[in-house]
Amino acid sequence: MKDTPQRSTNPPEDKGGAPDTYEDLAEASKARGGLFGRVNQAFQEALTSSRGTRERSPVEEAGDDPAVTADDLAIRRAKTVKPQRMIVPEGVIIDGSMTSGSETEISGRVEGDVTVEGRLYLGASALVSGNVRATSCRVDGLVEGRMECTEELELGTSGRLNADTMAGKRIILAGQVFGNVATGGILRLVSSGRLTGDIRARRLIIEEGAQFNGGCTMRAPAQRREAPKPE
Numbered sequence: 001m002k003d004t005p006q007r008s009t010n011p012p013e014d015k016g017g018a019p020d021t022y023e024d025l026a027e028a029s030k031a032r033g034g035l036f037g038r039v040n041q042a043f044q045e046a047l048t049s050s051r052g053t054r055e056r057s058p059v060e061e062a063g064d065d066p067a068v069t070a071d072d073l074a075i076r077r078a079k080t081v082k083p084q085r086m087i088v089p090e091g092v093i094i095d096g097s098m099t100s101g102s103e104t105e106i107s108g109r110v111e112g113d114v115t116v117e118g119r120l121y122l123g124a125s126a127l128v129s130g131n132v133r134a135t136s137c138r139v140d141g142l143v144e145g146r147m148e149c150t151e152e153l154e155l156g157t158s159g160r161l162n163a164d165t166m167a168g169k170r171i172i173l174a175g176q177v178f179g180n181v182a183t184g185g186i187l188r189l190v191s192s193g194r195l196t197g198d199i200r201a202r203r204l205i206i207e208e209g210a211q212f213n214g215g216c217t218m219r220a221p222a223q224r225r226e227a228p229k230p231e
Contacts, residue, residue, distance in 0.1 A: 084102055087104075089108055094108065094109070096111065096112045097130060100116045100118070103118045106121070106122050107122075107141075110129070115133045119135060120138075121140075122138070122140060131147075132147050133149075142162070146163045148165075152168075152172075153171045154172045154174075156175055157175055161175075163179045165181045166181070167182075169185040169186075170185045172188045181200070182200040187205070189204075189206045195214065198214045199215070199216045202218070
């Protein structure tokens, strides 16, 4: 009988000296000028740059002044932070009011008031049970509370407002409104719009096909008073 060769249980020797760790592989590839070395270098540079400057502690910011409060520190930090866009995605529920100091997009549900110092977009799946205040707003979802915009408000065809609405410069309604609407500028009710409530505006445009059930008060442009002529 021929002897069956025995298989060695020991791992084969590394004849080629191939690196077996991440660090060895990186060094070897860097030495060869390979793709892995370039990718690793770029990754390390991005990681270093993303760390940014070291965050200051409250003790460093306040110093020795005992009069500095948490509100003072928060205001200081808010002035140095660049505005970011806030997003509440679909499926997220916020139990309470929310405030944002920058552009905001909401597709989830907010069970409270929403205050935005900037532009607000309420997606088709957005549900807000409280009042809404923003600089300008586009609504494609549902708002159950009072709506107030300092500049412009646009209601999309899928949008619905269940309370009074007010905007400083312009309102465009293509969805459903159940409440009074007021603006110091132009109100346009497009063909798909449905409004049940009173209107107060300086200028009113109702397109053919739109439905309006309520009263209307037109505000005339402010008259400029001339100074009395000297006798």
